[in-house]
Amino acid sequence: MRFIDEVVIFVRSGKGGAGSSSFYRAPFVPKGGPDGGDGGRGGDVILIASSQLTTLEDFTLNRKVSATDGNKGAGSRKSGKAGKDLILKVPAGTIIYNDETGEILGDLENDGEKLIVAKGGQGGRGNVHFVTSTNRTPRRIDPGGDAIELKIRFELKLLADVGLVGKPNAGKSSLLSALSDASPKIAAYPFSTIEPALGVVKVGEYGRFVLADIPGLIEGAHTGRGLGIRFLRHIERTRLIVVMIETSEENYTEVRNQLLNELHSYSESLSRLPKIFVRSKSDDEKPATNKSRMKFDHVISSLTGDGLPEFVDIVSKALNQQH
Ligand SMILES: Nc1nc2c(ncn2[C@@H]2O[C@H](COP(=O)(O)OP(=O)(O)OP(=O)(O)O)[C@@H](O)[C@H]2O)c(=O)[nH]1
Ligand SMILES: [Mg+2]
Known part of the structure:
Protein backbone atom coordinates (compact mmCIF):
# COMPACT_ATOMS: atom_id res chain seq x y z
CA MET A 1 0.00 0.00 0.00
CA ARG A 2 1.31 3.40 -0.89
CA PHE A 3 1.26 6.08 1.72
CA ILE A 4 -0.69 9.09 0.45
CA ASP A 5 -1.39 12.00 2.76
CA GLU A 6 -2.97 14.51 0.42
CA VAL A 7 -5.51 14.13 -2.32
CA VAL A 8 -8.06 16.22 -4.19
CA ILE A 9 -11.31 14.66 -5.36
CA PHE A 10 -14.56 15.78 -6.90
CA VAL A 11 -17.77 14.86 -5.17
CA ARG A 12 -21.32 15.29 -6.33
CA SER A 13 -24.42 14.71 -4.29
CA GLY A 14 -27.62 13.41 -5.88
CA LYS A 15 -30.16 15.73 -7.44
CA GLY A 16 -33.63 15.62 -5.96
CA GLY A 17 -36.22 13.90 -8.17
CA ALA A 18 -38.90 16.09 -9.71
CA GLY A 19 -42.43 16.01 -8.38
CA SER A 20 -45.03 14.50 -10.67
CA SER A 21 -47.85 16.29 -12.39
CA SER A 22 -50.62 13.76 -12.68
CA PHE A 23 -54.41 13.57 -12.33
CA TYR A 24 -56.58 10.85 -11.03
CA ARG A 25 -58.17 8.96 -13.93
CA ALA A 26 -60.73 6.21 -13.64
CA PRO A 27 -63.77 5.03 -15.52
CA PHE A 28 -66.65 7.44 -14.86
CA VAL A 29 -64.29 9.92 -13.15
CA PRO A 30 -63.41 12.07 -16.12
CA LYS A 31 -61.84 14.86 -14.16
CA GLY A 32 -60.10 13.53 -11.06
CA GLY A 33 -58.02 15.69 -8.80
CA PRO A 34 -54.24 15.94 -8.92
CA ASP A 35 -52.37 12.89 -7.66
CA GLY A 36 -48.74 13.52 -8.65
CA GLY A 37 -46.38 12.30 -5.92
CA ASP A 38 -43.14 13.81 -4.70
CA GLY A 39 -39.71 13.16 -6.09
CA GLY A 40 -37.19 11.32 -3.93
CA ARG A 41 -34.35 13.19 -2.25
CA GLY A 42 -30.89 12.99 -3.78
CA GLY A 43 -28.21 11.00 -2.00
CA ASP A 44 -25.72 12.73 0.33
CA VAL A 45 -21.97 12.39 0.14
CA ILE A 46 -20.90 11.30 3.62
CA LEU A 47 -17.42 10.84 5.02
CA ILE A 48 -16.76 8.48 7.90
CA ALA A 49 -13.48 8.28 9.80
CA SER A 50 -11.90 4.89 10.25
CA SER A 51 -8.99 4.14 12.51
CA GLN A 52 -8.24 1.09 10.37
CA LEU A 53 -7.04 3.25 7.51
CA THR A 54 -3.67 5.00 7.42
CA THR A 55 -3.49 6.18 3.83
CA LEU A 56 -5.63 8.11 1.36
CA GLU A 57 -4.44 5.88 -1.45
CA ASP A 58 -7.88 4.58 -2.37
CA PHE A 59 -8.94 8.04 -3.46
CA THR A 60 -6.23 8.27 -6.08
CA LEU A 61 -7.90 5.50 -8.06
CA ASN A 62 -11.18 7.27 -8.51
CA ARG A 63 -11.15 11.01 -8.16
CA LYS A 64 -14.72 11.66 -9.24
CA VAL A 65 -17.42 10.18 -7.12
CA SER A 66 -21.11 10.75 -6.90
CA ALA A 67 -24.17 9.85 -4.88
CA THR A 68 -27.24 8.94 -6.94
CA ASP A 69 -30.16 11.15 -7.91
CA GLY A 70 -33.61 10.79 -6.44
CA ASN A 71 -36.28 9.35 -8.72
CA LYS A 72 -39.22 11.32 -10.03
CA GLY A 73 -42.55 11.12 -8.32
CA ALA A 74 -45.41 9.38 -10.13
CA GLY A 75 -49.17 9.31 -10.37
CA SER A 76 -51.36 7.84 -7.62
CA ARG A 77 -49.32 9.94 -5.16
CA LYS A 78 -46.37 7.66 -5.55
CA SER A 79 -43.15 9.11 -4.19
CA GLY A 80 -39.94 8.66 -6.14
CA LYS A 81 -37.21 6.54 -4.59
CA ALA A 82 -34.56 8.42 -2.68
CA GLY A 83 -31.08 8.49 -4.19
CA LYS A 84 -28.41 6.37 -2.52
CA ASP A 85 -25.97 8.10 -0.21
CA LEU A 86 -22.33 7.78 -1.09
CA ILE A 87 -20.32 6.81 1.96
CA LEU A 88 -16.56 7.30 1.85
CA LYS A 89 -14.23 6.00 4.51
CA VAL A 90 -11.28 8.21 5.32
CA PRO A 91 -8.47 7.56 7.77
CA ALA A 92 -8.99 9.02 11.24
CA GLY A 93 -6.95 12.22 11.30
CA THR A 94 -8.16 13.50 7.94
CA ILE A 95 -8.89 17.20 7.57
CA ILE A 96 -11.33 18.11 4.80
CA TYR A 97 -11.00 21.36 2.87
CA ASN A 98 -13.06 23.02 0.20
CA ASP A 99 -10.25 23.08 -2.34
CA GLU A 100 -11.47 26.22 -4.06
CA THR A 101 -11.97 28.45 -1.03
CA GLY A 102 -9.54 26.79 1.35
CA GLU A 103 -12.28 26.64 4.00
CA ILE A 104 -12.05 23.75 6.44
CA LEU A 105 -15.18 21.65 6.12
CA GLY A 106 -14.33 19.26 8.88
CA ASP A 107 -11.70 17.47 10.87
CA LEU A 108 -12.41 13.79 11.38
CA GLU A 109 -10.25 12.74 14.27
CA ASN A 110 -12.10 9.88 15.87
CA ASP A 111 -13.16 6.51 14.58
CA GLY A 112 -16.76 6.62 13.40
CA GLU A 113 -17.02 10.42 13.20
CA LYS A 114 -19.15 11.57 10.28
CA LEU A 115 -19.36 14.56 8.01
CA ILE A 116 -21.88 15.26 5.26
CA VAL A 117 -19.80 17.14 2.70
CA ALA A 118 -22.46 17.45 0.01
CA LYS A 119 -26.12 17.25 0.82
CA GLY A 120 -28.45 15.72 -1.75
CA GLY A 121 -31.14 17.91 -3.34
CA GLN A 122 -34.59 17.83 -1.79
CA GLY A 123 -37.26 15.84 -3.55
CA GLY A 124 -39.59 18.08 -5.57
CA ARG A 125 -43.23 18.26 -4.53
CA GLY A 126 -45.83 16.73 -6.80
CA ASN A 127 -48.89 18.63 -7.96
CA VAL A 128 -51.05 17.29 -5.10
CA HIS A 129 -49.46 19.98 -2.97
CA PHE A 130 -50.47 22.86 -5.16
CA VAL A 131 -54.26 22.70 -4.94
CA THR A 132 -55.76 26.02 -3.91
CA SER A 133 -59.32 27.24 -3.59
CA THR A 134 -59.04 28.82 -7.01
CA ASN A 135 -57.06 26.13 -8.74
CA ARG A 136 -58.30 22.60 -8.22
CA THR A 137 -56.26 21.14 -11.06
CA PRO A 138 -52.76 22.54 -10.72
CA ARG A 139 -50.06 21.34 -13.09
CA ARG A 140 -47.41 22.94 -11.03
CA ILE A 141 -44.62 20.84 -9.49
CA ASP A 142 -41.25 21.38 -7.85
CA PRO A 143 -38.37 20.31 -10.03
CA GLY A 144 -36.33 18.91 -7.12
CA GLY A 145 -33.25 20.40 -5.48
CA ASP A 146 -29.97 20.66 -7.33
CA ALA A 147 -27.03 18.40 -6.80
CA ILE A 148 -23.99 19.92 -5.13
CA GLU A 149 -20.68 19.61 -6.86
CA LEU A 150 -17.58 20.27 -4.86
CA LYS A 151 -13.85 19.92 -5.18
CA ILE A 152 -12.54 18.80 -1.83
CA ARG A 153 -9.06 18.21 -0.53
CA PHE A 154 -8.19 15.64 2.10
CA GLU A 155 -5.15 16.15 4.22
CA LEU A 156 -4.12 13.34 6.49
CA LYS A 157 -2.31 13.95 9.72
CA LEU A 158 -1.50 10.67 11.36
CA LEU A 159 -2.48 10.39 14.97
CA ALA A 160 0.30 9.42 17.31
CA ASP A 161 1.29 10.23 20.88
N1 LIG B 1 25.42 0.04 16.29
C1 LIG B 1 24.15 0.45 16.21
N2 LIG B 1 23.61 0.68 15.00
C2 LIG B 1 22.33 1.10 14.93
C3 LIG B 1 21.54 1.28 16.10
N3 LIG B 1 20.32 1.73 15.72
C4 LIG B 1 20.35 1.80 14.37
N4 LIG B 1 21.55 1.43 13.88
C5 LIG B 1 21.96 1.38 12.49
O1 LIG B 1 21.95 2.70 11.93
C6 LIG B 1 21.54 2.70 10.58
C7 LIG B 1 20.37 3.63 10.40
O2 LIG B 1 19.26 3.15 11.14
P1 LIG B 1 17.76 3.56 10.82
O3 LIG B 1 16.94 3.05 11.94
O4 LIG B 1 17.40 3.18 9.45
O5 LIG B 1 17.91 5.15 10.90
P2 LIG B 1 16.80 6.26 10.62
O6 LIG B 1 17.00 7.34 11.61
O7 LIG B 1 15.47 5.64 10.58
O8 LIG B 1 17.26 6.78 9.18
P3 LIG B 1 16.36 7.54 8.07
O9 LIG B 1 15.11 6.79 7.90
O10 LIG B 1 17.23 7.52 6.88
O11 LIG B 1 16.15 8.93 8.60
C8 LIG B 1 21.21 1.24 10.27
O12 LIG B 1 22.32 0.65 9.63
C9 LIG B 1 20.99 0.61 11.63
O13 LIG B 1 21.28 -0.77 11.64
C10 LIG B 1 22.15 1.00 17.36
O14 LIG B 1 21.55 1.14 18.45
N5 LIG B 1 23.44 0.59 17.35
MG1 LIG C 1 14.14 5.61 9.14
Whole structure:
Protein backbone atom coordinates (compact mmCIF):
# COMPACT_ATOMS: atom_id res chain seq x y z
CA MET A 1 0.00 0.00 0.00
CA ARG A 2 1.31 3.40 -0.89
CA PHE A 3 1.26 6.08 1.72
CA ILE A 4 -0.69 9.09 0.45
CA ASP A 5 -1.39 12.00 2.76
CA GLU A 6 -2.97 14.51 0.42
CA VAL A 7 -5.51 14.13 -2.32
CA VAL A 8 -8.06 16.22 -4.19
CA ILE A 9 -11.31 14.66 -5.36
CA PHE A 10 -14.56 15.78 -6.90
CA VAL A 11 -17.77 14.86 -5.17
CA ARG A 12 -21.32 15.29 -6.33
CA SER A 13 -24.42 14.71 -4.29
CA GLY A 14 -27.62 13.41 -5.88
CA LYS A 15 -30.16 15.73 -7.44
CA GLY A 16 -33.63 15.62 -5.96
CA GLY A 17 -36.22 13.90 -8.17
CA ALA A 18 -38.90 16.09 -9.71
CA GLY A 19 -42.43 16.01 -8.38
CA SER A 20 -45.03 14.50 -10.67
CA SER A 21 -47.85 16.29 -12.39
CA SER A 22 -50.62 13.76 -12.68
CA PHE A 23 -54.41 13.57 -12.33
CA TYR A 24 -56.58 10.85 -11.03
CA ARG A 25 -58.17 8.96 -13.93
CA ALA A 26 -60.73 6.21 -13.64
CA PRO A 27 -63.77 5.03 -15.52
CA PHE A 28 -66.65 7.44 -14.86
CA VAL A 29 -64.29 9.92 -13.15
CA PRO A 30 -63.41 12.07 -16.12
CA LYS A 31 -61.84 14.86 -14.16
CA GLY A 32 -60.10 13.53 -11.06
CA GLY A 33 -58.02 15.69 -8.80
CA PRO A 34 -54.24 15.94 -8.92
CA ASP A 35 -52.37 12.89 -7.66
CA GLY A 36 -48.74 13.52 -8.65
CA GLY A 37 -46.38 12.30 -5.92
CA ASP A 38 -43.14 13.81 -4.70
CA GLY A 39 -39.71 13.16 -6.09
CA GLY A 40 -37.19 11.32 -3.93
CA ARG A 41 -34.35 13.19 -2.25
CA GLY A 42 -30.89 12.99 -3.78
CA GLY A 43 -28.21 11.00 -2.00
CA ASP A 44 -25.72 12.73 0.33
CA VAL A 45 -21.97 12.39 0.14
CA ILE A 46 -20.90 11.30 3.62
CA LEU A 47 -17.42 10.84 5.02
CA ILE A 48 -16.76 8.48 7.90
CA ALA A 49 -13.48 8.28 9.80
CA SER A 50 -11.90 4.89 10.25
CA SER A 51 -8.99 4.14 12.51
CA GLN A 52 -8.24 1.09 10.37
CA LEU A 53 -7.04 3.25 7.51
CA THR A 54 -3.67 5.00 7.42
CA THR A 55 -3.49 6.18 3.83
CA LEU A 56 -5.63 8.11 1.36
CA GLU A 57 -4.44 5.88 -1.45
CA ASP A 58 -7.88 4.58 -2.37
CA PHE A 59 -8.94 8.04 -3.46
CA THR A 60 -6.23 8.27 -6.08
CA LEU A 61 -7.90 5.50 -8.06
CA ASN A 62 -11.18 7.27 -8.51
CA ARG A 63 -11.15 11.01 -8.16
CA LYS A 64 -14.72 11.66 -9.24
CA VAL A 65 -17.42 10.18 -7.12
CA SER A 66 -21.11 10.75 -6.90
CA ALA A 67 -24.17 9.85 -4.88
CA THR A 68 -27.24 8.94 -6.94
CA ASP A 69 -30.16 11.15 -7.91
CA GLY A 70 -33.61 10.79 -6.44
CA ASN A 71 -36.28 9.35 -8.72
CA LYS A 72 -39.22 11.32 -10.03
CA GLY A 73 -42.55 11.12 -8.32
CA ALA A 74 -45.41 9.38 -10.13
CA GLY A 75 -49.17 9.31 -10.37
CA SER A 76 -51.36 7.84 -7.62
CA ARG A 77 -49.32 9.94 -5.16
CA LYS A 78 -46.37 7.66 -5.55
CA SER A 79 -43.15 9.11 -4.19
CA GLY A 80 -39.94 8.66 -6.14
CA LYS A 81 -37.21 6.54 -4.59
CA ALA A 82 -34.56 8.42 -2.68
CA GLY A 83 -31.08 8.49 -4.19
CA LYS A 84 -28.41 6.37 -2.52
CA ASP A 85 -25.97 8.10 -0.21
CA LEU A 86 -22.33 7.78 -1.09
CA ILE A 87 -20.32 6.81 1.96
CA LEU A 88 -16.56 7.30 1.85
CA LYS A 89 -14.23 6.00 4.51
CA VAL A 90 -11.28 8.21 5.32
CA PRO A 91 -8.47 7.56 7.77
CA ALA A 92 -8.99 9.02 11.24
CA GLY A 93 -6.95 12.22 11.30
CA THR A 94 -8.16 13.50 7.94
CA ILE A 95 -8.89 17.20 7.57
CA ILE A 96 -11.33 18.11 4.80
CA TYR A 97 -11.00 21.36 2.87
CA ASN A 98 -13.06 23.02 0.20
CA ASP A 99 -10.25 23.08 -2.34
CA GLU A 100 -11.47 26.22 -4.06
CA THR A 101 -11.97 28.45 -1.03
CA GLY A 102 -9.54 26.79 1.35
CA GLU A 103 -12.28 26.64 4.00
CA ILE A 104 -12.05 23.75 6.44
CA LEU A 105 -15.18 21.65 6.12
CA GLY A 106 -14.33 19.26 8.88
CA ASP A 107 -11.70 17.47 10.87
CA LEU A 108 -12.41 13.79 11.38
CA GLU A 109 -10.25 12.74 14.27
CA ASN A 110 -12.10 9.88 15.87
CA ASP A 111 -13.16 6.51 14.58
CA GLY A 112 -16.76 6.62 13.40
CA GLU A 113 -17.02 10.42 13.20
CA LYS A 114 -19.15 11.57 10.28
CA LEU A 115 -19.36 14.56 8.01
CA ILE A 116 -21.88 15.26 5.26
CA VAL A 117 -19.80 17.14 2.70
CA ALA A 118 -22.46 17.45 0.01
CA LYS A 119 -26.12 17.25 0.82
CA GLY A 120 -28.45 15.72 -1.75
CA GLY A 121 -31.14 17.91 -3.34
CA GLN A 122 -34.59 17.83 -1.79
CA GLY A 123 -37.26 15.84 -3.55
CA GLY A 124 -39.59 18.08 -5.57
CA ARG A 125 -43.23 18.26 -4.53
CA GLY A 126 -45.83 16.73 -6.80
CA ASN A 127 -48.89 18.63 -7.96
CA VAL A 128 -51.05 17.29 -5.10
CA HIS A 129 -49.46 19.98 -2.97
CA PHE A 130 -50.47 22.86 -5.16
CA VAL A 131 -54.26 22.70 -4.94
CA THR A 132 -55.76 26.02 -3.91
CA SER A 133 -59.32 27.24 -3.59
CA THR A 134 -59.04 28.82 -7.01
CA ASN A 135 -57.06 26.13 -8.74
CA ARG A 136 -58.30 22.60 -8.22
CA THR A 137 -56.26 21.14 -11.06
CA PRO A 138 -52.76 22.54 -10.72
CA ARG A 139 -50.06 21.34 -13.09
CA ARG A 140 -47.41 22.94 -11.03
CA ILE A 141 -44.62 20.84 -9.49
CA ASP A 142 -41.25 21.38 -7.85
CA PRO A 143 -38.37 20.31 -10.03
CA GLY A 144 -36.33 18.91 -7.12
CA GLY A 145 -33.25 20.40 -5.48
CA ASP A 146 -29.97 20.66 -7.33
CA ALA A 147 -27.03 18.40 -6.80
CA ILE A 148 -23.99 19.92 -5.13
CA GLU A 149 -20.68 19.61 -6.86
CA LEU A 150 -17.58 20.27 -4.86
CA LYS A 151 -13.85 19.92 -5.18
CA ILE A 152 -12.54 18.80 -1.83
CA ARG A 153 -9.06 18.21 -0.53
CA PHE A 154 -8.19 15.64 2.10
CA GLU A 155 -5.15 16.15 4.22
CA LEU A 156 -4.12 13.34 6.49
CA LYS A 157 -2.31 13.95 9.72
CA LEU A 158 -1.50 10.67 11.36
CA LEU A 159 -2.48 10.39 14.97
CA ALA A 160 0.30 9.42 17.31
CA ASP A 161 1.29 10.23 20.88
CA VAL A 162 5.00 10.54 20.31
CA GLY A 163 6.96 11.72 17.27
CA LEU A 164 10.55 10.75 16.50
CA VAL A 165 12.75 13.45 15.07
CA GLY A 166 16.38 13.17 14.06
CA LYS A 167 18.86 13.45 11.26
CA PRO A 168 18.84 10.71 8.63
CA ASN A 169 20.45 7.51 9.88
CA ALA A 170 20.09 8.47 13.56
CA GLY A 171 18.36 5.16 14.28
CA LYS A 172 14.74 6.29 14.44
CA SER A 173 13.28 3.38 12.50
CA SER A 174 15.44 0.95 14.43
CA LEU A 175 13.91 2.23 17.67
CA LEU A 176 10.36 1.95 16.35
CA SER A 177 11.11 -1.56 15.20
CA ALA A 178 12.69 -2.54 18.54
CA LEU A 179 9.73 -1.25 20.56
CA SER A 180 6.72 -2.22 18.45
CA ASP A 181 5.39 -4.67 15.92
CA ALA A 182 5.98 -2.18 13.14
CA SER A 183 8.59 -3.16 10.57
CA PRO A 184 9.84 0.03 8.97
CA LYS A 185 12.71 -0.04 6.52
CA ILE A 186 16.08 0.19 8.26
CA ALA A 187 19.28 0.78 6.32
CA ALA A 188 22.80 2.09 6.74
CA TYR A 189 22.23 5.03 4.43
CA PRO A 190 20.35 8.31 4.90
CA PHE A 191 16.72 8.66 3.87
CA SER A 192 15.94 4.98 4.10
CA THR A 193 12.58 6.05 5.51
CA ILE A 194 10.54 7.87 2.89
CA GLU A 195 7.16 7.69 4.50
CA PRO A 196 5.86 7.82 8.06
CA ALA A 197 5.22 4.68 10.05
CA LEU A 198 3.32 4.16 13.25
CA GLY A 199 3.85 1.55 15.93
CA VAL A 200 2.10 0.73 19.16
CA VAL A 201 4.46 0.54 22.13
CA LYS A 202 3.22 -1.46 25.10
CA VAL A 203 3.80 -0.10 28.58
CA GLY A 204 3.45 -2.68 31.32
CA GLU A 205 0.32 -4.76 31.10
CA TYR A 206 -2.28 -2.24 30.02
CA GLY A 207 -0.55 0.92 28.93
CA ARG A 208 0.40 1.82 25.42
CA PHE A 209 1.38 4.74 23.28
CA VAL A 210 1.67 5.25 19.55
CA LEU A 211 5.09 6.16 18.22
CA ALA A 212 5.51 7.82 14.83
CA ASP A 213 8.66 7.47 12.76
CA ILE A 214 9.17 9.98 9.97
CA PRO A 215 11.92 10.58 7.42
CA GLY A 216 15.11 12.20 8.69
CA LEU A 217 15.53 15.97 8.79
CA ILE A 218 18.58 17.79 7.52
CA GLU A 219 19.59 21.39 7.91
CA GLY A 220 17.53 23.51 5.55
CA ALA A 221 14.66 21.01 5.50
CA HIS A 222 12.23 23.92 5.85
CA THR A 223 13.52 25.27 2.53
CA GLY A 224 12.83 21.90 0.93
CA ARG A 225 16.20 20.22 1.35
CA GLY A 226 16.28 16.47 1.73
CA LEU A 227 12.78 15.11 1.97
CA GLY A 228 11.79 18.46 3.37
CA ILE A 229 9.46 19.15 6.21
CA ARG A 230 6.35 17.83 4.53
CA PHE A 231 6.28 14.89 6.89
CA LEU A 232 6.36 17.01 10.00
CA ARG A 233 2.61 17.38 9.70
CA HIS A 234 2.36 13.81 10.91
CA ILE A 235 3.89 14.61 14.24
CA GLU A 236 2.05 17.90 14.67
CA ARG A 237 -0.66 16.24 16.66
CA THR A 238 1.59 14.29 18.94
CA ARG A 239 1.99 15.22 22.58
CA LEU A 240 5.69 14.66 22.85
CA ILE A 241 8.69 14.80 20.55
CA VAL A 242 11.70 12.57 20.95
CA VAL A 243 14.75 14.23 19.48
CA MET A 244 17.31 11.59 18.60
CA ILE A 245 21.00 12.25 18.07
CA GLU A 246 23.45 9.47 17.39
CA THR A 247 26.47 8.90 19.56
CA SER A 248 29.01 9.36 16.77
CA GLU A 249 27.90 12.91 15.94
CA GLU A 250 30.77 15.33 16.25
CA ASN A 251 28.79 18.17 17.73
CA TYR A 252 25.64 17.33 19.65
CA THR A 253 24.57 20.87 20.45
CA GLU A 254 24.89 21.92 16.84
CA VAL A 255 22.78 19.00 15.68
CA ARG A 256 20.21 19.69 18.39
CA ASN A 257 19.99 23.34 17.40
CA GLN A 258 19.60 22.45 13.73
CA LEU A 259 16.79 20.04 14.48
CA LEU A 260 14.99 22.45 16.80
CA ASN A 261 15.38 25.17 14.23
CA GLU A 262 13.74 23.05 11.55
CA LEU A 263 10.84 22.25 13.87
CA HIS A 264 10.45 25.90 14.70
CA SER A 265 10.53 26.95 11.05
CA TYR A 266 7.75 24.48 10.38
CA SER A 267 5.36 25.56 13.07
CA GLU A 268 5.11 27.30 16.37
CA SER A 269 2.94 24.54 17.81
CA LEU A 270 5.43 21.83 16.95
CA SER A 271 8.16 23.88 18.43
CA ARG A 272 6.22 24.24 21.68
CA LEU A 273 5.67 20.51 22.23
CA PRO A 274 7.58 18.97 25.13
CA LYS A 275 10.76 17.24 24.05
CA ILE A 276 12.93 14.44 25.28
CA PHE A 277 16.52 14.31 24.06
CA VAL A 278 17.90 10.86 23.44
CA ARG A 279 21.35 9.76 22.41
CA SER A 280 21.11 6.67 20.20
CA LYS A 281 23.52 3.87 19.29
CA SER A 282 25.20 3.90 22.70
CA ASP A 283 26.99 0.65 21.77
CA ASP A 284 28.75 2.63 19.07
CA GLU A 285 30.77 4.60 21.60
CA LYS A 286 33.60 6.26 19.73
CA PRO A 287 36.67 7.74 21.41
CA ALA A 288 35.69 11.02 22.98
CA THR A 289 36.38 13.38 20.12
CA ASN A 290 33.09 15.04 20.84
CA LYS A 291 33.74 18.38 22.38
CA SER A 292 30.22 19.57 22.94
CA ARG A 293 28.82 18.62 26.27
CA MET A 294 25.17 18.17 25.94
CA LYS A 295 23.02 16.68 28.62
CA PHE A 296 20.69 14.02 27.25
CA ASP A 297 17.56 12.88 29.01
CA HIS A 298 18.37 9.33 28.10
CA VAL A 299 20.77 7.05 26.22
CA ILE A 300 19.76 3.96 24.27
CA SER A 301 20.91 1.27 21.90
CA SER A 302 18.28 -0.34 19.71
CA LEU A 303 20.90 -2.91 18.75
CA THR A 304 21.70 -4.26 22.23
CA GLY A 305 18.44 -3.15 23.85
CA ASP A 306 20.30 -1.04 26.41
CA GLY A 307 18.13 1.67 27.90
CA LEU A 308 15.00 0.66 26.02
CA PRO A 309 12.75 -0.31 28.96
CA GLU A 310 13.77 2.89 30.74
CA PHE A 311 13.04 4.85 27.58
CA VAL A 312 9.51 3.46 27.47
CA ASP A 313 9.10 4.40 31.14
CA ILE A 314 10.33 7.94 30.69
CA VAL A 315 8.09 8.51 27.70
CA SER A 316 5.00 7.05 29.30
CA LYS A 317 5.56 9.06 32.50
CA ALA A 318 5.94 12.23 30.47
CA LEU A 319 2.70 11.45 28.66
CA ASN A 320 0.86 10.66 31.87
CA GLN A 321 1.97 13.91 33.45
CA GLN A 322 0.11 15.75 30.75
CA HIS A 323 -3.23 14.31 31.78
N1 LIG B 1 25.42 0.04 16.29
C1 LIG B 1 24.15 0.45 16.21
N2 LIG B 1 23.61 0.68 15.00
C2 LIG B 1 22.33 1.10 14.93
C3 LIG B 1 21.54 1.28 16.10
N3 LIG B 1 20.32 1.73 15.72
C4 LIG B 1 20.35 1.80 14.37
N4 LIG B 1 21.55 1.43 13.88
C5 LIG B 1 21.96 1.38 12.49
O1 LIG B 1 21.95 2.70 11.93
C6 LIG B 1 21.54 2.70 10.58
C7 LIG B 1 20.37 3.63 10.40
O2 LIG B 1 19.26 3.15 11.14
P1 LIG B 1 17.76 3.56 10.82
O3 LIG B 1 16.94 3.05 11.94
O4 LIG B 1 17.40 3.18 9.45
O5 LIG B 1 17.91 5.15 10.90
P2 LIG B 1 16.80 6.26 10.62
O6 LIG B 1 17.00 7.34 11.61
O7 LIG B 1 15.47 5.64 10.58
O8 LIG B 1 17.26 6.78 9.18
P3 LIG B 1 16.36 7.54 8.07
O9 LIG B 1 15.11 6.79 7.90
O10 LIG B 1 17.23 7.52 6.88
O11 LIG B 1 16.15 8.93 8.60
C8 LIG B 1 21.21 1.24 10.27
O12 LIG B 1 22.32 0.65 9.63
C9 LIG B 1 20.99 0.61 11.63
O13 LIG B 1 21.28 -0.77 11.64
C10 LIG B 1 22.15 1.00 17.36
O14 LIG B 1 21.55 1.14 18.45
N5 LIG B 1 23.44 0.59 17.35
MG1 LIG C 1 14.14 5.61 9.14
